[in-house]
Amino acid sequence: MNENLRIAVVGATGVVGTEVLSTLLLRDFPAEQLSVLASERSEGEELAYGEETLEVEPVSAETLRGIGLVLLATPADASRTLAPLAQAAGAWVVDVSSAFRADGTVPLVLPGFNSEALGTPFKGRIVSLPSAVTTAVATLVEPLRQAFGVAQVQVTALMGVSSSGQRGLKELEQQTSALLSGREPEAHVFPHRVGFNLVPQVGPFMANSPWTEEEAGWTLECARLFASKGEVPVVAGTAVQVPTFFGHGLSLHVRLKKPAPVDQARAALKGSPALKVLDSPTEKVYPLPSLVTADPTIHVGRLRSFPQAPEWLTLFATVDNAGRGAALNLVEAGLRLAGSDS
Template sequence: MGYKVAVAGATGNVGREMLDILAERRFPVSEVVALASSRSIGTEVSFGDKILKCRHLDTYDFSDTDICLMSAGGDVAREWAPRIGATGCVVIDNSSAWRMDPDVPLVVPEVNADAAAGFTKKHIIANPNCSTAQLVVALKPLHDAAKIKRVVVSTYQSVSGAGKEGMDELFSQTRSVFVSDPLESKKFPKRIAFNLIPQIDVFMEDGFTKEEWKMVVETKKILDPKIKLVATCVRVPVFIGHSEAINIEFENPLSPDEARDILREAPGVLVIDKHEPGGYITPHEAAGEDATYISRIRDDPTVENGLVLWCVSDNLRKGAALNAVQIAEVLANRKLITPKQKAA
């Protein structure tokens, strides 16, 4: 018997990816329900070869639903996740609302799948930030091998991380440049077409942005609270795919060849690392793929026991939708939840 799964925020970029990935990976479902806000009721979305009509989140009865994959924003998650969890339905939430709650597991299955068992306190599991997800997938096997002391990461994050509005703004601004129309910036604080913006999310009192703070605290919660990490997060004019330049300092020696061999065996990782023109992965090639790609592994000569690497992943998939479905698979495969009996 399969699981009844609801997807909240089904009309957004990540919600649609969730539906696609549930179908692609043949997650054992008895029924899939698409949920959205009032303005999207009746909107059609695809699930495999089926067409689903969106229903209203506010009026949906979760009492016979097993899992809710939620990508409806932080405000909705804060209001609805506890209500949904109270019905016995496990919420896997993609927003930042519950990530740092001590009673809510923050899970990347390749890194800390065992933590998922802690969902029972609130029936909520949090998905990490998209930039954190790929980072910890890359760091985990190296941390196990040589113990990471410090990480310096610079991100190059695609506009899809800001939702459909971000993608639309890059498209419209790019078109405006070519036809000499005036450029409008609504979603981003500065022009994004043919430009870079060294700000993602709001600024905090210490001068870091909230996105940079998320990478620090989420990595500590998922991987190891002793790791020191500093991040600079940059929005780039790429539609899909986040890239990261990562400098890692270890307690113990680890050569580039050893790191390469370790990463080749690591779950969720693909190493493409030829030291020649084009012998690396870019976000264009990673779009639509499930793996976290690692390239350009080399020594960092400025510190003892240091490595540098390049990390690329599809932020809509591993950074969001795929990770959520993988968490659902952990719940099912480990029999942490069983399907509810259908109401008579």
């Protein structure tokens, strides 16, 4: 670890920021080299960091001075302003929002998938990370692509409310409590009641398009990530908001370039250290959001194919959206970028 590196976690009071602090603590990153920043709303709030207590400061050119690495866990509109501010202050910036994912001048990096992009010179000091769903899809598809080739991936993502941050968590809590007390709750964060319901819309729709920004993001981000592999599967699907707090479930249909028996597909997935195969359905062993919380691996199971279409593989996976799908990527890309990943 570079002993002089100073890190600022911006958005430290949020769902992802909280996970970033846990990840840095696990890696023994020293508290005196860590700044926890957020908006003015959180000024003075105290956050536990192991035995220590860190005081939240509002982010500004002043509070960014002397910081070598800025981990941005803020909404996209805030990141668009804060990334150039941190860059101007001389820091490396890693952003987990959607602000720069489509920007061809900013590298889109999934650590462990295309980390080499961090070693290739690029303009500016900003790096963007993919969404939690793209993180899971790319990690699952890559061993299958290497073994059989992959032409197409259809995804249904069942997304826990923590994907909408602290406000999403609070809304499900309030709605569940209201419904259990016989009251009809109001919807503020989500377009409809999510408590005891399913909503086939996560985030806003694209302008003049039937796709949501979340869904369109998977297609675009996978195209950018897989371009480095020389083979780009078409990834598309539906994002559904579900009434769970943490963890996303993904139902995937993968069209391989050659037919593969399920045993061979399972062996290919087992070969990836980023995956945990849970696939003994008769013993009720398969991925569950409740099992994946705080696990840096992506869980996969329910592998199936059928003789009429032997090139299609059906599976179910889960990912810890805020941890594996966001915070881990921020910390791993950041430390590598700052030359401190030892």
